[in-house]
Amino acid sequence: MKLIDCIKMAFSDLNKRKLRTSLTCFGIAIGTLLVIVMGGLGQGIQTISSDQIKQVDSFRTISIKNSGNDTKSKIVDVSNLNKFKNIQGVSEVTASINTTATEITLQNKSSKKVDINGNNLNFSIFTDGEKNEIKADKKKVAKYGSNPIIAGEILKQSNKDSILIGQSLLDKMEIKDYKNVIGNDIEIKVSFPEIEGVPQKNPLIIKSKIAGVVNRAFKSGGYTIIASDELASKIQDYYMNDSDYLNKHGYTNAQIEAKSMEEASPVNDSITKLGYKTQSNVSQANQMNNMLTIVKVLLTAAGVIVLLVASIGVINTMSMAVYEKTKSIGIMKAQGASRKNIRRMFIVQSGSLGFVGAASGTIVALIIGTVINKILVANKIGGFEAGMKIVDIRISTVLFTIIFTIVVAMIAGIIPARKAAKLNPIDSLRFE
Known part of the structure; x- marks a missing residue:
């Protein structure tokens, strides 16, 4: 049948x-x-x-924290930043030296204990991921706008002796006319506290100019100054009573942004193979x-x-x-x-x-x-x-x-x- x-x-x-x-x-x-x-x-x-x-760009961002390893291969320096940039699937790299100024003075007004992020200006200061997250927050956009720089211009190698100052920091110093501070001189003072019986080291005074004001919606738009890595390295040299901080110790942290979520995991694996410990949300997403x-x-x-x-x-x-x-x-x-x-x-x-x-x-x-x-x-x-x-x-x-x-x-x-x-x-x- x-x-x-x-x-x-x-x-x-x-x-x-x-x-x-x-x-x-x-x-x-x-x-x-x-x-x-x-x-x-x-x-x-x-x-x-x-x-x-x-759509959450933080899931494709990989962070590297420099713990001050004395093994050269573990330091996040300029040569390694270029290696990160050349990894397939990487869209952007940022790197900074985090330090602190004892006091800053602007328009006869001052603020103490100000965080300074010294960025490598050959790479991005504001990543696309951070920009996209701000744009996705309609309330923040309506209140602060989505541009990272609300006055002046972003730092470049051509104006590396200048700095960017956070909008919140200016508000704290009671300076509301943001456009008026562009081009103004700013004094950055770095010193040790006075201790009785201990010889006092002369303070480090750095004169700079303000290139732009950072939107408070961004992480660095708070009570922070963005400068070049050279300026931040000079401050760290003062604190450590040493020289050539950047080459000896590298960047405090670096962020690597993958082009897509699918590429984040392979990028993370490539970085760990170079001997670095990473922090990312890739595993959480998986x-x-x-x-x-x-x-x-x-x-x-x-x-x-x-x-x-x-x-x-x-x-x-x-x-x-x-x-x-x-x-x-x-x-x-x-x-x-x-x-x-x-x-x-x-x-x-x-x-x-x-x-x-x-x-x-x-x-x-x-x-x-x-x-x-x-x-x-x-x-x-x-x-x-x-x-x-x-x-x-x-x-x-x-x-x-x-x-x-x-x-x-x-x-x-x-x-x-x-x-x-x-x-x-x-x-x-x-x-x-």
Whole structure:
């Protein structure tokens, strides 16, 4: 008996027992529907979460803290900054020496204990990641704007003897006219506290000019001065009573920004291979993605369980079909049908039940998924926008579910099929 003949006979028999077939297919359809919808829901949650993670630029930023190692290879110096920049997948590199001024004086006003970040001006001061995060915060943009420099211009190698001053620091010094400070002289004083009985070291006085004012929305726009690494190195030389601080000790910290989330992990691995200890959110992002994958699997598993329960209905339905067709089986065997032919006939009929149930469940699942997505987008529930899908049903999920359902139904039909194949033809012909 050919396969096409088995399929025709299967659908003919199913059509004769409409109620029983409908009830069995309904159970299979529910299972299929749940597998597809739950899988789509898990996929949607994972996709939306992953997209949101990708928009958070801090997840593609890798930090290196220089702990003052005395091993030359561990120091973050200029040569290593160039190595970082040349790593495939790196978009930007920043590096700075963090130090402190005892006092600064501007327009006859002063402020004590001011943080100074001495940046390598051959690299970025403000990364795209930080700029993008500011732009994404609509409240900050509305209040402070999104430009890092609100007056003057950014530091370059051509004006490395100048400095940038934080907006918050100017406010603390009660200087509100930001544009008026551009080009003004600023005095940076570095000294040790006076200790009785200890010779006092002459203070270090650095004269500089203000090139620009940093927006308070940025990290360095607070109570901070941004200068060149040369200026910061000079201050550190004073504190350590040494010289050539930058070459001996390197930068306090460096930040490497990957071009994308996907490239962050390989970039991080490349940096660690150079002998550096890194700090990043890459592992956290990967852990979140793994957790979301587990959620997707658990949601899909709930539908699979229902589908497996529905397969019990297939066994019952096919067992009844064998009982009702006992005499027909005897006639077919008397005409030369083999056990293999009988077994195939009932397994194909089981698969047909699975196909009808799977097709029905798939159609309903697609309709439900589409309706849910449109309702969420139309009403902007949870911030959903056009193109976003909370139920993200993939073609691969649909095809896998249909094939899986048919296979489950066919496996469920093996027991009744084997029973039918083993029937004695003489006994079957006598059956009433």
